[in-house]
Amino acid sequence: GAGVSQSPSNKVTEKGKDVELRCDPISGHTALYWYRQSLGQGLEFLIYFQGNSAPDKSGLPSDRFSAERTGGSVSTLTIQRTQQEDSAVYLCASSYRTASGSPLHFGNGTRLTVT
Amino acid sequence: AQKITQTQPGMFVQEKEAVTLDCTYDTSDPSYGLFWYKQPSSGEMIFLIYQGSYDQQNATEGRYSLNFQKARKSANLVISASQLGDSAMYFCAGASGGSNYKLTFGKGTLLTVNP
Numbered sequence: 001g002a003g004v005s006q007s008p009s010n011k012v013t014e015k016g017k018d019v020e021l022r023c024d025p026i027s028g029h030t031a032l033y034w035y036r037q038s039l040g041q042g043l044e045f046l047i048y049f050q051g052n053s054a055p056d057k058s059g060l061p062s063d064r065f066s067a068e069r070t071g072g073s074v075s076t077l078t079i080q081r082t083q084q085e086d087s088a089v090y091l092c093a094s095s096y097r098t099a100s101g102s103p104l105h106f107g108n109g110t111r112l113t114v115t
Numbered sequence: 116a117q118k119i120t121q122t123q124p125g126m127f128v129q130e131k132e133a134v135t136l137d138c139t140y141d142t143s144d145p146s147y148g149l150f151w152y153k154q155p156s157s158g159e160m161i162f163l164i165y166q167g168s169y170d171q172q173n174a175t176e177g178r179y180s181l182n183f184q185k186a187r188k189s190a191n192l193v194i195s196a197s198q199l200g201d202s203a204m205y206f207c208a209g210a211s212g213g214s215n216y217k218l219t220f221g222k223g224t225l226l227t228v229n230p
Contacts, residue, residue, distance in 0.1 A: 033216055043206065043220035056216065091160065103150065104218065106160035 002026065004107035006092050012113045013082055021077040021110045025094030032075050033095075033104060034067060038088035046090075049075065082114045117142045117209035121221035128197045129229050135182070136192045136224045138207030147211040149190040150218065151181070155203040163205075166190055197228045 005024040013019050025032050034046040045059040049069040060066070064083075069075040079086055089111050093104035118141040128134035140149060151163040166174045166181045174181040182191040194201055204225050208218040 031216065035218075042222050043208075043218075045217045045219075048216040050216075059217070089158065093160075103162040103165060104160075105162065106152075108157070108159050111158075 004092055004094055004105055006090075006107035006110050008110060009108065010111045010113075012115060015084060015114055016081055018078065018080045019082055019112065021079075021090050021092075021112070023075045023077070023092030023107060025073065025075070025092070026105055029094035029096050029105070030072070031095045031097065031102075032069055033093045034075070034077050035091040035093065035106075036088045037091055037109070041088075043091075046077070079112075082112075084114045087112055087114045117144075117147065117211050117219040119207050119209050119219050119221040121207055121224050123224045124222070125225045125227070127227050127229060128194075130199060131196055133193060133195045134197055134226065136194070136205050136207075136226065138190045138192065138221060140188050140190060140207075140209050142209065142211045144211035147209060149181070149183070150208045150210070151179070151190075151192045152206045152208060153201075153203045154206065154223070160206075164192065194226075199228050199230060202226060202228045 007022045030051045032049045036044045036046055047067045048056040064080045067077045089109040091106050091109045093106045095102045095104050120139045122137055147168045149166045153161045153163055164174050164176045164179045164181050166183045173183050178195045180193045204223045206223045207221040210218050
């Protein structure tokens with residue numbers, strides 16, 4: 001079946017602008033994650049959604065970052081007033097469940113460049 | 116929290132030979148899981164193999180096997196019969212607390228398979 005879909009694949013924005021990144025998880029997967037991959041920091045956890053539970057936002061780097069998941073499916077990661085240090089690849093993943101052994105399936109990512 | 120260490124920034128292997136990619140972990144949690152992911156130059160993160168802390172046998176998936184040594188806190192990935200398509204970044208990741216969100220990733224190892 002279809003994998004995790006992310007859009008756009010590339011985004012170039014000017015410093016100070018807001019951006020929205022979209023993630024469409026695999027159908028039937030209840031857990032959804034956002035990670036960030038940058039040269040300096042490697043792969044970092046940002047936020048996690050599981051069903052109707054409150055999301056774990058502990059990885060969001062600042063209050064400029066927010067995410068929502070509507071209807072238990074599509075998720076949007078929003079970065080307000082972008083800064084150059086926000087430049088990275090933003091990876092979305094989903095999994096069937098969160099018990100150990102249920103692998104995360106990643107999308108191809110959105111490459112964000114802040115100029 | 117987990118700490119994942121991959122000490123090999125880069126590795127080279129001849130086609131058809133086996134290669135071992137190192138990963139050590141550090142957690143005080145008795146329940147944890149270890150994952151290996153492959154990231155080709157295209158950027159997608161591909162799940163390869165998983166090992167749970169309570170699993171009695173080393174995990175195997177086709178040409179991939181995990182050499183899991185709890186006493187040494189190591190979970191090395193062994194790729195047998197290397198193929199040119201195996202050239203990629205390989206990430207070891209850990210999850211603890213019986214859940215597999217908040218994966219902690221190592222810095223990765225860039226594997227190059229030579230013809």
